[in-house]
Every structure is written in C-alpha cells, then in structure tokens.
Amino acid sequence: MRDPNGNDSELTGYVPDAHAKKVLDARDHDMALQRNGFTRLHAPLDPSVDFLDHDDVVRRYDPDCEALMISATGASHVFAFVLVGEVFHIHARPALTQ
Secondary structure (H helix, E strand, O other): OOOOOOOOOOOOOOOOOOOOOOOOOHHHOOOOHHHHOOOOOOOOOOOOOOOOOHHHHHHHHHHHHHHHHHHHHOOOEEEEEEEEOOEEEEEEEEOOOO
16 A cells, blocks of 8 residues: 555655756757667657556556567567565566457
C-alpha cells in the first residue's frame, strides 16, 4: 500500500546528504537510446490509473510501460521489477505478437 506521497516502503540505511547538481532540460537535447543508454519517449499516461494503489499500478501501468519498452527496443521480453518488502520479484511478460 502506498502512502499519500506515493511511497510504498520506509527508507532504511539512507542518510540524506545535500549536494548541488546542475539539472538540464532533456527536451533541449537529442537523446538516443543507443548512444546515451536512455531516451525520452512521448507516451501519455492512462488518467484512470490510481498511482496510490499498488495493485492498480502493477495490473495496469506496468504492462503499458513494458509494451512501450518492447516497442522502443525490439526486445522479445521485458522485466518489471516490483519491490515487495526487501525482495525484488521479477515478472516477465512475452512480447506481444501481431
């Protein structure tokens, strides 16, 4: 269950330490997945997903993200990582076939 800030677990082993960092607007830069290891994609969110409901996020948002990653990379499988307690569970969904 997520709290009103969207957190689903308490922070453990974390001590905040402020550092000044320069942040750039990625919209002003040409980001390529092959060159940068990440890219920016336009993918509107489904406004009906309740992001404070973990089950709704896993059931409805995660598959949309996985489909987007398959489309962007051509991968045959993608993996959504879901943190449960302090254990990562991996859910693999096969690529959608046409």
